[in-house]
Amino acid sequence: MAHAATAPRRYVILTDGHLLDRRAKTAHGVIQYGRDEIAAVIDPQFAGRDVADALPRLGRSAPIVASVREALAFRPTSLLVGVANQGGFIPAPFRPHILDAIDARLEIVSGLHELLNDDAQFVERAKRSGSRLWDVRVPPDGIPLFSGAAYRVPQVVALAVGSDCAVGKKSVMIELERAARAAGDHAEFVATGQTGVLIAGKGIVVDRVISDFITGAAEQLVLAVAPDADFALVEGQGSIYHPAYAPVTLGLLFGCAPDMLVLCVDASREAIEEYGVPLPALPEMICAHEALLAPVKPARVVAIAVNTWGLEDERARAVLAGAQQQTGLPADDVVRHGGATIWRALRNAARSTAKRQANAAAR
Amino acid sequence: MAHAATAPRRYVILTDGHLLDRRAKTAHGVIQYGRDEIAAVIDPQFAGRDVADALPRLGRSAPIVASVREALAFRPTSLLVGVANQGGFIPAPFRPHILDAIDARLEIVSGLHELLNDDAQFVERAKRSGSRLWDVRVPPDGIPLFSGAAYRVPQVVALAVGSDCAVGKKSVMIELERAARAAGDHAEFVATGQTGVLIAGKGIVVDRVISDFITGAAEQLVLAVAPDADFALVEGQGSIYHPAYAPVTLGLLFGCAPDMLVLCVDASREAIEEYGVPLPALPEMICAHEALLAPVKPARVVAIAVNTWGLEDERARAVLAGAQQQTGLPADDVVRHGGATIWRALRNAARSTAKRQANAAAR
Numbered sequence: 177m178a179h180a181a182t183a184p185r186r187y188v189i190l191t192d193g194h195l196l197d198r199r200a201k202t203a204h205g206v207i208q209y210g211r212d213e214i215a216a217v218i219d220p221q222f223a224g225r226d227v228a229d230a231l232p233r234l235g236r237s238a239p240i241v242a243s244v245r246e247a248l249a250f251r252p253t254s255l256l257v258g259v260a261n262q263g264g265f266i267p268a269p270f271r272p273h274i275l276d277a278i279d280a281r282l283e284i285v286s287g288l289h290e291l292l293n294d295d296a297q298f299v300e301r302a303k304r305s306g307s308r309l310w311d312v313r314v315p316p317d318g319i320p321l322f323s324g325a326a327y328r329v330p331q332v333v334a335l336a337v338g339s340d341c342a343v344g345k346k347s348v349m350i351e352l353e354r355a356a357r358a359a360g361d362h363a364e365f366v367a368t369g370q371t372g373v374l375i376a377g378k379g380i381v382v383d384r385v386i387s388d389f390i391t392g393a394a395e396q397l398v399l400a401v402a403p404d405a406d407f408a409l410v411e412g413q414g415s416i417y418h419p420a421y422a423p424v425t426l427g428l429l430f431g432c433a434p435d436m437l438v439l440c441v442d443a444s445r446e447a448i449e450e451y452g453v454p455l456p457a458l459p460e461m462i463c464a465h466e467a468l469l470a471p472v473k474p475a476r477v478v479a480i481a482v483n484t485w486g487l488e489d490e491r492a493r494a495v496l497a498g499a500q501q502q503t504g505l506p507a508d509d510v511v512r513h514g515g516a517t518i519w520r521a522l523r524n525a526a527r528s529t530a531k532r533q534a535n536a537a538a539r
Numbered sequence: 540m541a542h543a544a545t546a547p548r549r550y551v552i553l554t555d556g557h558l559l560d561r562r563a564k565t566a567h568g569v570i571q572y573g574r575d576e577i578a579a580v581i582d583p584q585f586a587g588r589d590v591a592d593a594l595p596r597l598g599r600s601a602p603i604v605a606s607v608r609e610a611l612a613f614r615p616t617s618l619l620v621g622v623a624n625q626g627g628f629i630p631a632p633f634r635p636h637i638l639d640a641i642d643a644r645l646e647i648v649s650g651l652h653e654l655l656n657d658d659a660q661f662v663e664r665a666k667r668s669g670s671r672l673w674d675v676r677v678p679p680d681g682i683p684l685f686s687g688a689a690y691r692v693p694q695v696v697a698l699a700v701g702s703d704c705a706v707g708k709k710s711v712m713i714e715l716e717r718a719a720r721a722a723g724d725h726a727e728f729v730a731t732g733q734t735g736v737l738i739a740g741k742g743i744v745v746d747r748v749i750s751d752f753i754t755g756a757a758e759q760l761v762l763a764v765a766p767d768a769d770f771a772l773v774e775g776q777g778s779i780y781h782p783a784y785a786p787v788t789l790g791l792l793f794g795c796a797p798d799m800l801v802l803c804v805d806a807s808r809e810a811i812e813e814y815g816v817p818l819p820a821l822p823e824m825i826c827a828h829e830a831l832l833a834p835v836k837p838a839r840v841v842a843i844a845v846n847t848w849g850l851e852d853e854r855a856r857a858v859l860a861g862a863q864q865q866t867g868l869p870a871d872d873v874v875r876h877g878g879a880t881i882w883r884a885l886r887n888a889a890r891s892t893a894k895r896q897a898n899a900a901a902r
Binding site for chain 1: 684746751754784818819835
């Protein structure tokens with residue numbers, strides 16, 4: 177299945193004119209958080225410079241070149257289409273680069289709606305060169321129904337849940353993975369959305385899976401975690417309060433069989449605005465998630481991840497203190513302050529789970 | 540979209556040798572509950588007899604014939620593949636009948652896994668004759684995301700929820716539709732599963748819809764209810780306690796925006812057996828469903844439909860009395876006793892909803 181571990185990629189990332197703008201957020205995400213190596217970036221406007229110089233906040237160095245031909249000197253394995261535009265189509269100026277990369281037998285990776293595998297020219301040329309076309313949005317074939325095997329994985333499974341879409345669930349789990357590494361622990365980020373899959377280099381975009389199989393897809397994801405990892409940190413999707421996407425959220429809640437939850441909220445939002453659904457207070461949100469899981473496989477919320485983006489430092493601290501006081505749980509903004517505090521909360525909570533005790537006893 | 544109302548069908552139902560056995564349950568369901576007319580049944584073994592004589596419990600009369608050619612005398616519009624076998628493949632002996640029906644320009648309707656539209660011979664012959672191939676399991680193209688329009692449909696929307704799969708949610712809503720008709724009311728059964736869709740002649744098999752769009756599919760279904768109906772009676776799927784299928788259940792709970800719920804349980808089950816999930820007591824089940832809907836669009840459980848299949852009459856009465864006492868709500872077995880009692884409960888509950896008052900005021 178497509179989510180199985182593969183050899184690490186060495187990406188050449190195609191941004192062609194958009195390196196600095198928001199449209200290149202796919203490229204930015206993979207440069208900042210990606211597990212794979214970055215061989216080079218293709219953007220003629222910046223050719224000769226380095227990513228560390230053009231985009232210092234992303235914290236990674238890679239040469240910027242003008243063409244696939246130049247990028248080949250840096251031994252890439254794959255070309256990543258690094259932009260996400262409105263409509264999700266493949267920008268026309270990208271086509272010659274993609275064709276060059278196919279002819280050079282690079283794997284082509286895209287998270288766009290318009291699929292590489294629906295493009296007759298790409299498919300035909302890839303067939304000729306033997307290059308693989310990976311449309312990240314498309315779930316693998318043959319996802320089985322949920323079997324219950326997820327209840328028996330050795331890892332402690334932590335799932336991000338949230339008050340709404342786009343509150344930072346993905347970033348929280350990635351920052352926790354980093355904090356775990358910094359603490360000498362082995363936790364694996366498990367991707368469930370397209371940007372997450374590009375960052376991790378594997379995963380399933382679960383909202384594209386047929387409804388009957390979404391719990392099965394989530395289960396396959398936790399079954400595929402590295403056997404030597406102690407923790408699976410599963411990227412959440414949507415919210416149980418979201419009128420349109422709650423079924424996807426529940427698919428992860430039941431399918432990945434979490435041992436604990438991290439509740440992610442955005443300090444600036446009080447409602448799911450498109451639908452006018454007011455959000456409950458934090459303690460109510462905690463109860464609702466725990467109540468939903470209780471009959472099937474109980475799990476507790478063990479920490480609150482608050483997105484305080486845009487707030488002054490002092491105001492952010494007050495918001496975090498308030499969340500902590502309201503819930504009696506550790507609360508932090510892991511993007512602002514790093515994931516150490518919340519990572520400690522997860523580790524402490526894991527000590528008291530039966531699973532972690534069994535793991536420790538087995539060593 | 541495929542779920543839009545169409546002219547009533549006149550079915551010839553193909554059971555070819557299986558009329559009396561369990562494999563013909565699709566045929567039995569459509570004969571007993573279907574809205575469409577039954578022109579004839581094809582089963583050479585019983586040719587010359589009538590369905591009312593061969594299967595009196597289904598309560599419908601139709602001639603049994605030996606071939607499509609003979610069935611044509613009864614002016615059918617459509618041929619229904621009337622069996623559901625393990626594996627869901629099209630039985631080889633059915634193929635010549637299906638081809639005859641295609642050549643006779645009948646619509647072919649099948650709820651099997653093996654799709655008519657994946658069969659090159661059927662597709663080619665249907666193209667030639669102009670006959671339509673309807674694979675009931677396949678959702679229509681172009682299902683939109685959930686928009687919130689379901690909150691504003693004029694009908695009172697009642698949704699069946701249940702403790703588990705296969706507790707009788709479909710039969711409950713069909714019996715309630717009958718009880719409504721008997722009481723001079725206009726309620727419309729809304730099908731969400733394959734047998735339901737065959738019975739209603741329209742609907743969407745929601746568990747086959749891509750997860751992101753399941754709430755949108757549920758919404759489209761309530762938007763498509765006849766404008767002059769006062770009630771939409773939506774067939775439920777799965778259970779919020781089912782580890783594999785709960786996301787489908789939640790898709791209906793949020794997507795069809797019910798004004799009230801009918802809780803369906805099976806008197807003989809205390810757990811979701813495949814997964815060892817013990818079922819909560821009735822009052823807890825009621826609370827859990829109401830709590831899940833409260834933040835988005837509140838709705839109450841207004842009646843308990845208990846499946847007492849296999850119990851002695853006296854024991855069944857005791858079970859129903861117990862359910863009523865435990866919950867303070869009307870409880871009945873609508874298959875055993877008819878839907879009148881629960882239908883009255885729905886009508887009474889509707890009087891106190893804002894929607895029904897608005898409808899009444901508008902007249």
